[in-house]
Amino acid sequence: MANEVLKKGGEVASEVxxxxxxxDFEGMRFGVKAWRASASGAREGGxxxxxxxxxxxxxxxASTWDDTAQLLADAGAECFGFKLAGHGAGACSAGGxxxxxxxxxxLCFQARALLAFCRIVAxxxxxxxxxxxxxxxxxxALQAACLAAGDLRDGDQLNRTALRSSAAFALCDRTRRLDVAGACQRDVAANAxxxxxxxxxxxxxxxxxxxGPVDDAAREALRERNFAWAARVRGEGVSAFMDWWAGLPLFESQQHLPADQQERLRAGRLANDKxxxxLSFERAGAHAMPSQGESIRALCELAAKGIPVSYLAGELDAKYCKVASTLQTESQGAVSCRVxxxxGHNIHLEQSEAFNAILGEVVESCTPKPAAP
Incomplete structure (x- = not known):
């Protein structure tokens, strides 16, 4: 098993x-699940x-993405499921x-770790x-986007089209291209x-x-709610809390999922430490996010730099349909919003075909085209 270290905002290591x-990022071990791209899904021109x-x-x-990722992998896309801090058995193995x-x-620490992981994948x-x-x-991911937009705002004017066509980003041999611990043959220093x-x-x-919260009053209300939920899970334990959680109106549409899917959802929820x-509620709840105005500004700045931003909400999820409507209006169409x-709330489980079709469009739009012979 090989290791490779990237120095960027702290020490980063990855294992395959x-x-x-x-x-591993600054002492925290994040789980990652990988789905290898199918050779039969290779695109024209290789x-x-x-x-x-x-x-x-x-x-x-990360297994919540199994069906989505497998379909995308069969179509030729390498997929990685990034597991958030403290989720699942052994999730804190690097931190005790x-x-x-x-x-x-x-929230900010996990966002920085996510950015570091994306850099290694890239x-x-x-x-x-x-x-x-x-x-x-x-x-x-939105917090990561805000951090990335801030970096760009601080003076970088690099064009994404130029980045994609850079010689330093020449594709590796297909069998090795996403071996996170492998040493691909190219100018790594220039790439980094x-x-x-x-x-x-x-x-x-x-x-x-x-x-994100619209103002300080909304932020305080979210903080009080999230700390109350944290106290509840500590007091009741995971099983009782998850019985209550699954009954929230937000997840009502999931009651129509096949029985085996509902069982997998519950099993995944129960495989957590209270x-x-x-701590996820207290340290990474919605109250910890940038304000709504800051978030929308960052998304618009990324879109202006040539990084497409899409927002998806389920038709049966009134709360997040409203978020999509606000984002569409406030971004003046810079963010592609779809209902x-x-x-309901979990589109990739409840309407997997529609979700995969949309994601496939995004992937296709970002995939470099083969050079003309």
């Missing part, structure tokens, strides 16, 4: 072990599709007791991945320099994600 991987980094929701696991290292759960692939975040994962100068993702897709879930029919 079959389809289950681990990613050009592989842009890779995809998928970030799950609260109390879920989660209560002793609460900073690992901070370095191996030769092109920055499409970043997809669902619900809480969308919150972390270019990646640090731009957002390390080709496009951003937010699924049923909040965009202290980790509580998916017959879907």
């Amino acid at each position: 072990s079959g389809d289950t991987r681990s990613f 050009s592989p599709a842009v890779p995809i980094v998928l970030v799950h929701g609260f109390a879920q696991q 007791d989660p209560a002793e290292r609460p900073g690992f759960f901070d 370095r191996d692939a030769g092109v920055a991945p499409v970043l997809v975040g669902y619900s809480m994962g969308g919150r972390v 320099a270019r990646m640090s100068a731009a957002a390390p993702f080709s496009a951003l897709v937010l699924e049923s994600a909040g965009t 202290e980790s879930l509580a 998916v029919p017959a879907a």
